[in-house]
Amino acid sequence: MKKEPHRNGHAVQKAEPKLWQLRLYIAGKTPKSVTAFENLKRICEEHLAGEYEIEVVDLIENPRLAQDDQIVAIPTLVRKLPEPIRKIIGDLSDTERTLVGLQLRSSTK
């Protein structure tokens, strides 16, 4: 786990891409999505500071986009990079599970 922020992960270390591309799907500014975004921000700052990018997709504005990432539940966090794609649904209030979901921590721990 890297604590130092690395904006350009590729440049620093070849083997381990540092850039985390995260996409959060929401449907309007509901309390759940607001909570989810806040939780995500907090977790990223704690664990991936400087290495991540969050894109928020509001499906009410762009319903078409739901198809690409197979979104059913809202909110859904999609880890686009690093691969493989992982999805975490829910408001991310359970930090432990979110970390497991992002594979920042193994589930056996």
Next chain:
Amino acid sequence: MTKTAMKPKSAPVSLPKCTTGIQGLDEITGGGLPKGRPTLVCGGAGCGKTLLGIEFLVRGAVLFDEPGVFLAFEETAEELAQNVRSLGFDLEDLIEKKKLAVDYIHVERSEIEETGEYDLEGLFIRLGHAIDSIGAKRVVLDTLETLFSGLSNDSILRSELRRLFRWLKQKGVTAIITAEKGNGSLTRHGLEEYVSDCVLLLDHRVEGQISTRRLRIVKYRGSSHGTNEFPFLIDEGGVSVFPITSLQLQHKASAERISTGVPALDAMLGGQGVYRGSSVLLSGTAGVGKTSLACHAANACCQRGERCLYIAFEESEAQLLRNMRSIGLDLEPWVKKGLLRFQVARPTMNGLEMHLASIHKQVEAFQPQLVIVDPITSFVSSGTAPEASSMMMRLVDYLKSREITALLTNLSHAGTVLEQSEVEISSLIDTWLLLRDIELNGERNRGLYILKSRGMPHSNQIREFLLTDQGVQLTEVYLGPEGVLTGSARLAQEAKEKATAVERSLEIERKRGELERRQQALEAQIAVLQLQFQTDKEEMERDITCEQAYLEKLEQGRHDMARSRKSDSNGHIVTPKKARK
């Protein structure tokens, strides 16, 4: 007055229904699925749920111009299009024309981690987007329950599903939700709790290695519906559901009579043959000529310029044509003219429903006036006897309702009562001809008689049935003290009768001669008597003349005497006085 009388009839149609366009389904649901409400279609794996859904959308798009959305949880759009292409549905084309939208929803549990509160707004948005993009009126969710395996929070799912169905109703779309059948319940996850307006149960059973699909309306709120299990099938034309019987007995009854193709048989049937649109059963043991008789009827039908559909289960078309040629019946020209069509299949090739469906299809396509099924007994081998009889009932009903004459042959097995049809449809039959073999003097001959023929006078006499090279012929049989004489016994009897006849005519000749001789003798006698009479007569006349001459002479003498006495009185006046003196 008449208007008010008509009103109550249309009043019960209060629940708006969405015509599915699926053959037979609209009939048994009384007009279709509840409009603007979700319908649950449940059943085991491979029972045709997806297909029913797809056909509902395709028919809607093509027939009623109602676009539809298919939300696939199990197959991708490409897979789905491929799967239904064999049924003649071109999904890509419909998608291009904006008549159909397919969205594949895939929830992979291994990719997903659940953390805290969530809802299924994503699903709603996708569905809503698909509906709005094409203005869909119909929606199919296939199979919604896979969400339960993808997501672990049951309570969220359930509340979200409840919301989904409410939302669908609000949207005013007619929806089909498919669900897998569970153990002891209609669906594995109890979806029937949420979808309560209409529930259809599909079933796929295999009996005796032959599968039959069945559909049952478990419930249909606010509408009357058939409660039976209705057989249905999936073939190259999609789903077809068959009502077991048409509920009404309202066939039109034609007074027109049509020939059976055998003039002597027509004569037995009141001289005009059978009624158009009636059902004729030909039963008999093996090799009595059922097929030959049926082919005559086909021939007669084609001669009238009408179409005949011949459904054969035992012989191929070529074989039938060849065999009929041997009795002087050439059916090939009719085939070439397109008046005669054969449908040949082994009975075990399909289940009963499939057979019935293919007959339906052929009849719809070919529009025949006569349908021959040869033999119906074959159906028993592709199902159980009660099933076969129910199927026959439906077939006969169906043909009757379309005023198509049905000619069915029934193979009776040796030893069974002839007056009993194998599939027990005797009560459905209007005209029943029985062909039987008659064993006598070491030979086997064929006899035909009419067991019944509704609504017409008919001969009650058995006829001998001959297969000659000029076709089927019927001759009178001899009913002697030893019983019915047929074949060579009949010929012997004929010869005997001929000999007797010759003898008789000789006798007559002889008697006639004798009569003549007697007459001659009598006439001779009369001549002799007349001659004698003539002689006697002449003699008598001579005597009379003599007497008269004597009397005249006597008178003359008196007269002369009176004159000589100078009497002034008339001679003959005085004469008496004188005579008295």
